[in-house]
Amino acid sequence: MKKNIMVLFVALAIFAGCITTVQAKEFPTKPIKLIVYTKPGGAIDVFARKFTAIAAKYTDATFVVVNKSGAGGIVAIKYILSQKPDGYKFAAVTKSNIGKIVSTGGKINVDDINWMGMMMTDPEAVITNVNQDVVTWEQLVADAKAKDGKQIWVGPAAGGNDHIMALKTWKAAGIKAKWIPYSGGGKAMAALLGGHGVAYVGNPRDVIGRPDLKVAAVSSEKRLSGAFADVPTFAELGVKGLDHEIMWRGFMTRKGIPAEAEAFYSDLLTKMTNDPEWKEYIEKGGATPLLIQSDAFTAIVKKDQREFTTALKELGVIK
Amino acid sequence: MELLDSFSIGLSVLLGWKPILVIVVGVIVGILAGAMPGLSPSTAVALLVPFSYTMEPALALILLTSIYIASNYGGSITAVLINTPGTPSAAVTAMDGYPLTQKGQAGKALGTALLASTVGGAIGVMILILFAVPLARVALKFSPADYFALALFGLATVASMSRGNVLKSMVAILFGLMIKNIGIDPISGVSRFTFGSDQLYDGFTLIPALIGLFAVSVVFAKMESWTGIPRVLEKVDNKLPSFKEMMKIKMTILRSSVIGTVIGIFPGAGATIAAFISYDVSKRWSKTPEEFGKGSLEGVAAAEGANSSSVGGALVPLLALGIPGSATDAVLLGAFMLHDLVPGPLLFKNNPDIVYGIFSALILANMIMLILGVYGNRLFIKVVSVPEAIMYPLILAIAVIGSFAVSGSMFDVAACIGFGVIGWLFKRYGFPVAPIVLGIVLGKMVEENFRRAVMMDGYSVFYTDKLAFVVLLISFLSFVWPLYKGWKHHQSVNRSKVKSQHN
Numbered sequence: 001m002k003k004n005i006m007v008l009f010v011a012l013a014i015f016a017g018c019i020t021t022v023q024a025k026e027f028p029t030k031p032i033k034l035i036v037y038t039k040p041g042g043a044i045d046v047f048a049r050k051f052t053a054i055a056a057k058y059t060d061a062t063f064v065v066v067n068k069s070g071a072g073g074i075v076a077i078k079y080i081l082s083q084k085p086d087g088y089k090f091a092a093v094t095k096s097n098i099g100k101i102v103s104t105g106g107k108i109n110v111d112d113i114n115w116m117g118m119m120m121t122d123p124e125a126v127i128t129n130v131n132q133d134v135v136t137w138e139q140l141v142a143d144a145k146a147k148d149g150k151q152i153w154v155g156p157a158a159g160g161n162d163h164i165m166a167l168k169t170w171k172a173a174g175i176k177a178k179w180i181p182y183s184g185g186g187k188a189m190a191a192l193l194g195g196h197g198v199a200y201v202g203n204p205r206d207v208i209g210r211p212d213l214k215v216a217a218v219s220s221e222k223r224l225s226g227a228f229a230d231v232p233t234f235a236e237l238g239v240k241g242l243d244h245e246i247m248w249r250g251f252m253t254r255k256g257i258p259a260e261a262e263a264f265y266s267d268l269l270t271k272m273t274n275d276p277e278w279k280e281y282i283e284k285g286g287a288t289p290l291l292i293q294s295d296a297f298t299a300i301v302k303k304d305q306r307e308f309t310t311a312l313k314e315l316g317v318i319k
Numbered sequence: 320m321e322l323l324d325s326f327s328i329g330l331s332v333l334l335g336w337k338p339i340l341v342i343v344v345g346v347i348v349g350i351l352a353g354a355m356p357g358l359s360p361s362t363a364v365a366l367l368v369p370f371s372y373t374m375e376p377a378l379a380l381i382l383l384t385s386i387y388i389a390s391n392y393g394g395s396i397t398a399v400l401i402n403t404p405g406t407p408s409a410a411v412t413a414m415d416g417y418p419l420t421q422k423g424q425a426g427k428a429l430g431t432a433l434l435a436s437t438v439g440g441a442i443g444v445m446i447l448i449l450f451a452v453p454l455a456r457v458a459l460k461f462s463p464a465d466y467f468a469l470a471l472f473g474l475a476t477v478a479s480m481s482r483g484n485v486l487k488s489m490v491a492i493l494f495g496l497m498i499k500n501i502g503i504d505p506i507s508g509v510s511r512f513t514f515g516s517d518q519l520y521d522g523f524t525l526i527p528a529l530i531g532l533f534a535v536s537v538v539f540a541k542m543e544s545w546t547g548i549p550r551v552l553e554k555v556d557n558k559l560p561s562f563k564e565m566m567k568i569k570m571t572i573l574r575s576s577v578i579g580t581v582i583g584i585f586p587g588a589g590a591t592i593a594a595f596i597s598y599d600v601s602k603r604w605s606k607t608p609e610e611f612g613k614g615s616l617e618g619v620a621a622a623e624g625a626n627s628s629s630v631g632g633a634l635v636p637l638l639a640l641g642i643p644g645s646a647t648d649a650v651l652l653g654a655f656m657l658h659d660l661v662p663g664p665l666l667f668k669n670n671p672d673i674v675y676g677i678f679s680a681l682i683l684a685n686m687i688m689l690i691l692g693v694y695g696n697r698l699f700i701k702v703v704s705v706p707e708a709i710m711y712p713l714i715l716a717i718a719v720i721g722s723f724a725v726s727g728s729m730f731d732v733a734a735c736i737g738f739g740v741i742g743w744l745f746k747r748y749g750f751p752v753a754p755i756v757l758g759i760v761l762g763k764m765v766e767e768n769f770r771r772a773v774m775m776d777g778y779s780v781f782y783t784d785k786l787a788f789v790v791l792l793i794s795f796l797s798f799v800w801p802l803y804k805g806w807k808h809h810q811s812v813n814r815s816k817v818k819s820q821h822n
Binding site for chain 1: 369503
């Protein structure tokens with residue numbers, strides 16, 4: 001009997017030993033910081049907080065959202081790159097950060113960054129005001145030709161994603177117009193609502209809850225579902241080369257994090273992508289939930305970087 | 320009677336102890352955060368957004384809007400007592416509030432600020448409730464040329480703000496405008512005067528600059544004139560303004576509240592500009608304009624009535640159209656989104672409980688603020704009796720923490736100290752610092768809208784756009800008139816001097 005108990009104890013001890021060695025390799029053992037590059041309340045902040053709230057279903061890890069704003073995300077990215085590569089800090093990123101990396105002089109090397117996962121893409125959209133005479137894409141083109149370069153488009157900051165989308169659209173449709181930038185999408189939409197411009201470039205989600213605004217055309221391959229089912233794509237309207245103009249959101253950290261951290265995030269991001277609540281949150285805004293990891297994501301980042309460089313040089317923002 | 324029905328829904332949201340508790344907590348947090356330099360209304364609301372995530376949507380938004388409305392009053396407390404505006408708009412309050420404290424009338428100044436904030440807040444909310452939708456439509460019609468004219472009108476208030484030397488005020492305002500040029504060009508996206516520094520990419524942050532100019536400069540001045548002899552405390556009067564005094568400023572409060580609400584409605588204008596313009600207008604209407612800047616209760620009332628009522632105004636475009644009208648609105652928009660709500664016309668239809676719940680809560684928050692304020696002021700006023708040897712190091716400590724709190728950056732702390740040195744030098748040589756704030760706040764609005772207007776319609780827009788033309792004309796006259804009057808006064812004084820010499 002005593003012997004049996006001894007065996008049991010030994011077995012338990014070995015088992016416990018195994019657990020502790022497994023635990024030493026376990027990730028995470030302390031709270032993880034998720035860095036957001038804007039002040040609380042921005043779209044990316046909501047994205048990050050939704051992520052941590054839903055992630056609680058799949059992991060006991062504690063996430064702390066930390067806002068580090070400044071220079072359109074450069075401050076946040078540099079902060080991540082200056083931290084120990086222990087995997088306990090990662091950041092939410094969007095395509096516009098790539099534009100900032102380019103426009104601030106390319107001091108950040110995108111190869112130093114571990115592009116963990118792109119989680120959603122949001123098609124670019126040309127939006128009009130239903131109370132004006134110019135509502136549909138056809139009317140927009142006709143009006144642009146009639147005004148001969150004096151048609152006004154409004155949108156956020158010069159040299160940003162939406163501005164570049166507008167330039168591409170004009171080129172593809174063979175029209176000319178003026179881009180009047182506002183400090184932020186909200187103020188630009190106010191200008192469209194007030195009739196100071198005829199079109200606004202943003203994402204389909206911008207018209208949600210604003211019945212005066214309407215999406216005239218969307219730059220996705222196929223039509224969107226739900227509330228946007230009646231919105232034509234550029235391809236349908238005969239405008240070529242605008243099938244995949246997107247704004248993406250995802251996560252990054254610095255290169256060199258431990259393998260177990262890498263595995264943890266990869267597993268979590270996969271589970272999140274399949275989560276119905278997460279899907280619903282993203283699809284409601286006309287965006288697409290997806291997961292593009294590491295190398296494929298890096299390739300997209302590099303392509304964006306090249307495009308921003310060309311476009312910003314043309315605009316004279318960089319030399 | 321549709322409005323009454325909607326209100327009964329709104330009031331039903333407030334039934335029970337939870338909503339009331341939430342409003343009380345919101346008002347307390349708002350007052351304290353507002354009083355803390357570095358925590359502006361938008362930062363205070365932003366800090367509580369994550370906290371409100373787990374609350375019911377209606378309660379969460381009631382909490383956040385209560386903080387918003389109370390923080391504008393909170394900003395006046397430190398402005399009055401230690402000349403350190405807790406919020407940017409309280410910079411205007413400090414111009415008369417602090418002189419009152421120096422005269423030993425801190426109680427009157429705080430009482431006036433509280434009264435004006437409460438009445439202003441309530442008027443702003445009333446206008447919001449009654450006219451939100453039509454007002455929002457009108458505000459949208461304003462073109463960039465009109466915004467430019469409005470911003471220039473704001474800059475023109477410098478003429479009436481300066482006591483004595485207008486030239487020195489002009490130097491200060493130009494300095495403010497120059498500071499605002501640092502950072503990314505809002506129209507072309509090119510970075511200006513950043514010298515390759517990431518920290519300067521967005522330009523200097525307003526709050527550290529403000530704390531430096533107002534608070535740190537005073538500490539430096541005190542260091543220079545330090546005698547080590549303990550200040551003999553005059554009796555600090557914590558008496559509230561008398562009924563007679565309240566009646567005297569009632570028109571100022573009413574006028575400022577309307578001005579504040581109207582200016583608050585325009586996206587991007589905000590509480591600070593509202594306070595500056597209201598101060599200017601009140602000085603012109605006042606029977607005792609010479610008191611302004613030396614401790615006028617009217618001056619305190621003008622600033623506080625305007626900045627608190629601007630909250631109601633700023634909520635107009637947010638709730639009616641889903642367009643954020645101020646920095647705090649942008650944070651609130653995020654809070655709505657976190658709860659899967661989109662403010663705008665559909666919110667009135669689909670979630671009247673939330674819209675009218677917020678409305679009812681804002682009215683209640685104003686009343687609670689008045690009650691808490693009356694008791695709080697007795698406590699706050701004790702700050703004035705703190706010995707100088709403790710007070711000034713404490714101000715410096717608060718300034719450093721406050722600047723750091725804005726975005727967790729040591730650069731902001733360094734900037735705050737730098738602006739402290741600048742503020743000290745300005746004051747030492749008789750230059751006022753308030754116009755610097757005016758320049759920093761309005762610089763962007765003036766530049767952006769001027770360039771937008773010209774890009775859209777060319778230079779002729781400033782006389783073809785009738786509204787812009789009229790406002791530009793008024794700004795010109797309002798700038799020149801005080802100068803002319805000052806010059807005439809000077810002439811007559813000279814003449815009488817010459818006469819007396821002859822005699």
